[in-house]
Amino acid sequence: MNRVVKLLLPYCALCCAPLVAQTNSAAPAINAGDNAWMLTSAALVLMMTGPGLALFYGGLVRSKNVLGTMMHSFVLMAVVTVLWAVYGYSLAFAEGNPFIGGLHYLFLRGVGAAPNADYGATVPHETYMVYQLMFAIITPALISGAFAERMKFSAMLLFTCLWSTIVYFPMAHMVWGKGGLLNAFLGGKIPCFDFAGGTVVHVTSGVSALICALWLGKRVGFPKEPMKPHNLVLSLIGACMLWVGWFGFNAGSAVAASSLATSAFVATHFGAAAATLGWLLGEWLKNGKPSMLGGISGAVAGLVAITPASGFVTPFAALLIGFLAGLFCFFMVTAVKNKFGYDDTLDAFGVHGAGGTLGAILTGVFATNAINDGLKDAAGKLVPLGLIDGNAGQVWNQFVGVLISWGLAIAGTLVILKVVDATVGLRVSRDQEIEGLDLSMHGEEGYNLDA
Amino acid sequence: MKKIEAIIQPHKLDEVKEALKNIGVDGLTISEVRGHGRQKGHREVYRGMEYEVDLLPKIKIEAVVPDARMEEIARTISATARTGKIGDGKIFIYDVLEAIRIRNDDTGEAAL
Numbered sequence: 001m002n003r004v005v006k007l008l009l010p011y012c013a014l015c016c017a018p019l020v021a022q023t024n025s026a027a028p029a030i031n032a033g034d035n036a037w038m039l040t041s042a043a044l045v046l047m048m049t050g051p052g053l054a055l056f057y058g059g060l061v062r063s064k065n066v067l068g069t070m071m072h073s074f075v076l077m078a079v080v081t082v083l084w085a086v087y088g089y090s091l092a093f094a095e096g097n098p099f100i101g102g103l104h105y106l107f108l109r110g111v112g113a114a115p116n117a118d119y120g121a122t123v124p125h126e127t128y129m130v131y132q133l134m135f136a137i138i139t140p141a142l143i144s145g146a147f148a149e150r151m152k153f154s155a156m157l158l159f160t161c162l163w164s165t166i167v168y169f170p171m172a173h174m175v176w177g178k179g180g181l182l183n184a185f186l187g188g189k190i191p192c193f194d195f196a197g198g199t200v201v202h203v204t205s206g207v208s209a210l211i212c213a214l215w216l217g218k219r220v221g222f223p224k225e226p227m228k229p230h231n232l233v234l235s236l237i238g239a240c241m242l243w244v245g246w247f248g249f250n251a252g253s254a255v256a257a258s259s260l261a262t263s264a265f266v267a268t269h270f271g272a273a274a275a276t277l278g279w280l281l282g283e284w285l286k287n288g289k290p291s292m293l294g295g296i297s298g299a300v301a302g303l304v305a306i307t308p309a310s311g312f313v314t315p316f317a318a319l320l321i322g323f324l325a326g327l328f329c330f331f332m333v334t335a336v337k338n339k340f341g342y343d344d345t346l347d348a349f350g351v352h353g354a355g356g357t358l359g360a361i362l363t364g365v366f367a368t369n370a371i372n373d374g375l376k377d378a379a380g381k382l383v384p385l386g387l388i389d390g391n392a393g394q395v396w397n398q399f400v401g402v403l404i405s406w407g408l409a410i411a412g413t414l415v416i417l418k419v420v421d422a423t424v425g426l427r428v429s430r431d432q433e434i435e436g437l438d439l440s441m442h443g444e445e446g447y448n449l450d451a
Numbered sequence: 452m453k454k455i456e457a458i459i460q461p462h463k464l465d466e467v468k469e470a471l472k473n474i475g476v477d478g479l480t481i482s483e484v485r486g487h488g489r490q491k492g493h494r495e496v497y498r499g500m501e502y503e504v505d506l507l508p509k510i511k512i513e514a515v516v517p518d519a520r521m522e523e524i525a526r527t528i529s530a531t532a533r534t535g536k537i538g539d540g541k542i543f544i545y546d547v548l549e550a551i552r553i554r555n556d557d558t559g560e561a562a563l
Contacts (some may be wrong), residue, residue, distance in 0.1 A: 064545065179536070228495065228497055228502060229497055291496065291497075293497055293498060294498070333498050334498060334499030335499070337499070338499055338500075347498060
């Protein structure tokens with residue numbers, strides 16, 4: 001018994017550390033409204049993964065894989081949380097070098113009630129930490145769309161742990177961490193605008209998804225056997241939850257209940273609306289019929305593309321970005337995917353990789369200091385942000401940011417796939433795949449209609 | 452005894468059931484089936500992936516009836532299930548060797 005207590009003591013001390021910090025902190029700086037909005041936003045972003053993304057993706061696969069697919073999203077709510085608490089938050093947001101954060105926040109040491117002025121001066125540092133955690137959860141969940149219906153569960157877990165560590169935490173640090181290479185607001189050498197994660201979340205996940213799809217190869221029977229979505233009603237519900245949750249994702253990225261949050265909220269909604277119409281129009285012209293699946297795919301594409309731009313652009317720029325994203329992603333998942341023949345099962349690349357890249361570049365075009373007054377020169381004057389402000393160089397900066405995201409995603413994912421393939425093995429056996437992941441990986445079925 | 456097997460349009464099921472009840476047919480079994488005769492299927496497109504769906508949903512009605520009533524019942528089904536378009540389905544009639552009521556081992560037409 002004594003030995004157990006002794007073993008647990010350091011851990012107890014660790015658990016108590018933030019509590020001690022809280023009692024000593026300067027509470028008055030915290031704004032109740034800001035904190036309320038940020039906690040609400042954190043909850044909204046978690047809802048995007050479960051049930052939002054789980055339903056969206058779950059409905060798109062065949063019924064024998066519905067649970068396996070939903071599990072990919074759901075289990076990350078648990079796995080990434082633990083990584084984040086132990087070292088993830090530190091690697092992403094502690095001060096370090098331009099590429100990766102340091103270890104000061106290991107085990108969330110010192111992340112308590114006192115605000116971190118660099119990230120959010122009016123909310124507890126702990127609020128910011130848990131808000132950012134929700135982004136770290138959904139990003140690898142997005143990738144699962146590319147390897148759905150054929151990856152081993154154990155491989156998926158190992159892949160995600162390594163991917164978060166090697167790709168996501170460094171990328172989040174580069175764009176949002178203090179002193180990160182691309183951080184336009186906190187001393188980055190290449191100032192890149194990414195309000196809510198166009199590069200960090202969507203380019204990295206989308207490009208990694210493409211690499212996964214190419215490495216794993218096609219599903220058994222693709223594209224000869226019919227692989228229709230088994231329940232587009234689930235997908236519609238999931239997509240609408242993503243749309244709503246995205247208000248937390250983008251407007252929450254203001255880290256305050258501010259007018260900038262309102263502006264990002266409006267841009268987000270407008271982007272989704274215009275992209276829905278863009279995709280439907282493309283489909284109507286090409287196939288003769290506008291589809292429900294097309295509509296929700298367009299909405300998600302627009303939300304992806306407006307993500308980096310949401311805190312920088314006017315409502316009408318948001319409409320334009322959304323509309324272009326709807327058409328562009330429609331083209332990517334229909335014409336381009338079919339031409340090259342890769343099996344990106346749920347179009348994680350076509351929507352997130354392509355839409356994220358387009359949105360990041362267009363942010364450099366449409367960003368304006370009329371919307372975001374966060375950057376001032378030494379004299380206190382607003383600096384021009386994007387091309388429409390007269391800063392053509394920003395488009396180049398955005399391009400470099402995108403290039404780094406693509407590079408890190410490709411290199412990191414290739415290494416990780418090789419390691420996972422050599423250790424636990426990536427792909428289920430042919431028999432397991434034909435049986436379906438629900439039974440072969442999890443020993444259960446989604447629909448026991450005769451039960 | 453004859454077995455009448457009718458493949459009909461799903462939306463005609465209630466009408467046919469009602470018509471059979473009205474002429475005193477008490478027992479029937481239905482199943483949801485898929486198939487096609489001369490009716491063409493349709494095209495579905497999911498994110499650019501095209502599928503030709505040529506097996507369409509139908510309802511199969513099975514009823515075992517006394518020889519004397521076979522024609523009347525078949526005509527009733529045919530008249531009720533008809534829309535006049537391709538895809539209305541077909542009726543097949545078979546001889547039945549024996550019928551046994553499980554509850555009390557009645558056999559022949561008494562078991563129907």
